[in-house]
Amino acid sequence: MRRGKSQHDIPAFTPSEYPKDIVKNPKSITQTKVLWALSTGRKMSVVDLTTELNISDPRSAIRYLRNDGVPISDVWVNTKFSRYKQYFIHDGSGEE
Secondary structure (H helix, E strand, O other), rough: OOOOOOOOOOOOOOOOOOOOOOOOOOOOOHHHHHHHOOOOOOOHHHHHHHHHHHOHHHHHHHHHHHHHHOEEEEEEOOOOOEEEEEEOOOOOOOOO
């Protein structure tokens, strides 16, 4: 699975171990994983989500969760060599 471990690693839970109150009627385990990961308060890129959750494309799960009313926000990150989005749960306070 993953090589190495960082202080921000998300534990590799089985589906039955995910908190029951996160998604009342999950359409997929991918959506449940993405929502759980973003609920930790971290800003995560597609690469972060893909690697840590072992899912192929979290963007579709993010789209469906947003359509279901989950306040997922994003911010562009510009580095010297790349540009990418980080996703996070927006709490409505006006702060990122």
